[in-house]
Amino acid sequence: MPSKVVPLKEMSRVELVSKGHNGCPGCGMCISIRQALKGLGKNTVLAIPAGCVPVVAGGPLPLAGLSVPTILCSFEATGAFIAGVEAALDFKGRKKDVNVVGYAGDGGTADIGIQALSGAFERGHDIIYICYDNEAYMNTGIQRSGTTPYGAWTTTTPVGSLRHFKRERKKDMPQIIAAHNPRFVATASIAFPGDFIGKIKRAIELGGPAYIQVHSPCPVGWRFPPDKTIEIARLAVQSGMWRLFEIEDGQYRLTLKVTKRKPIDEYLKPQGRFRHLTPQDIEEIQKEVDKLWEAQPA
Helix, strand or coil, X not given: CCCCCCCHHHCCCCCCECCCCCCCCCCHHHHHHHXXXXXXXXXXXXXECCCHHHHHHCCCCCCCCECCCEEECCCCCHHHHHHHHHHHHXXXXXXXXXXXXXXXXXXXXXXXXXXXXXXXXXXXXXXXXEEEECCCECCCCCECCCCCCCCCCECCECCCCCCCCCCCXXXXXXXXXXXXXXXXXEEXXXXXXXXXXXXXXXXXXXXXXEEEEEECCCHHHHCCCHHHHHHHHHHHHHCCCCCCEEEECCEEEECCCCCCCCCCHHHHCCCHHHCCCCHHHHHHHHHHHHHHHHHCCC
16 A cells, blocks of 8 residues: 655654754754654654764764664664664563654665665564765765765765766665565655655554665755745655656556656756756756656656
């Protein structure tokens, strides 16, 4: 059964992310965790590794920006931590009452944390893992990650006379996790909160392991004005650069069908991290997006 989009009027009005946190203006990650907790609810235990969540939304000691029990875990071990929490709660007979959730960035998921994540999913733990994908290591200085898209400037893929921008393609983590045959894999976007929250609720209904990767633009790292975060996130979907889909028990389906995609340059040009791209570079990216949609049509 497909997930259901949660209408705005049915979304929880309970706020589990406190006001006055340390997030940058327009922070996509802060928006994502606020939306996620509306779907997860109070009966949730979070494990969060190094990254924007503990430093920004979590708050430095003695402050706490999240109103659910939260474990700060090592960078590489989010999957292991939530597997351990799930096993402990199951032993105590309390697992059915609690959502055990890992909430990690793309670097802590696709790169540093992939081994522990893979192990947890291979063992079939009843967990939900949410990756907030801002496409670089934003908290430590905008270094490239495995999910940084082709052509992007980062501090470790600088642009100069030799045009050393990111040359590798974005790592496809949802498909990597889907190869583990979990109950549920999905993508989401902060520009479509009803879709995101609906997928979280479906993951809870099914039981784990479940994986959701939410696209979370970063104004600082992507170099766009902070009031444009949702607009950029929406353009990613409308241009086809970011697809909204879910895979339930191996069955793939789009959850938002973009019947007429916007040109890819409408998404790229507002972002300073792509400002150096030539028309030929943009054409190459457009061809790659078109090829993906031809292989997996709407």
